Amino acid sequence: MSHKPKKLVEECREHNNTELDLLDKQIVSLIDVPGLFELKNLTRLTLSHNKIASLPPNIADFENLEALNLFNNHLKDLPPSISGLKKLKLLNLGMNKLTSLPRGFGSFPVLEVLDLTYNNLSEKQLPGNFFCLDTLRALYLGDNDF
Numbered sequence: 001m002s003h004k005p006k007k008l009v010e011e012c013r014e015h016n017n018t019e020l021d022l023l024d025k026q027i028v029s030l031i032d033v034p035g036l037f038e039l040k041n042l043t044r045l046t047l048s049h050n051k052i053a054s055l056p057p058n059i060a061d062f063e064n065l066e067a068l069n070l071f072n073n074h075l076k077d078l079p080p081s082i083s084g085l086k087k088l089k090l091l092n093l094g095m096n097k098l099t100s101l102p103r104g105f106g107s108f109p110v111l112e113v114l115d116l117t118y119n120n121l122s123e124k125q126l127p128g129n130f131f132c133l134d135t136l137r138a139l140y141l142g143d144n145d146f
Helices: 005-014 057-061 080-084 128-132
Strands: 019-021 044-046 067-069 090-092 113-115 138-140
Touching: 005 019, 057 080
Parallel strands: 019 044, 044 067, 067 090, 090 113, 113 138
Antiparallel strands: none
16 A cells, blocks of 8 residues: 555545545645545544644534544644534544644534643633533543643
């Protein structure tokens, strides 16, 4: 299998796969990955160990996404639209550069696992509804500025 993101996306589309692994592909921007946002049936997307500095607002277009792994990137903030991922159960944002979370971040209806370890978050930057994540079973906040 090819190691190029474009080729991996094409193979995913051709085989109608629901999982895509773009681990350690030197990706800087999701906009630069041709065809990625056409994969509407994705349930699992792994983007860890890249150089992604920001997420586009259309991240919410992945309406079937259940697991999103963005561990070890360069994210400084998140678009408010990320909470539009209504089927998301696992969100790994560990080892990024997050200093705050967007307003409405606590509105994930079925989120079970949230990893925010190794960021630059403090209690002052958490949105008001952060503690309304009723379905959460595991919350990882270690190595932040609390």
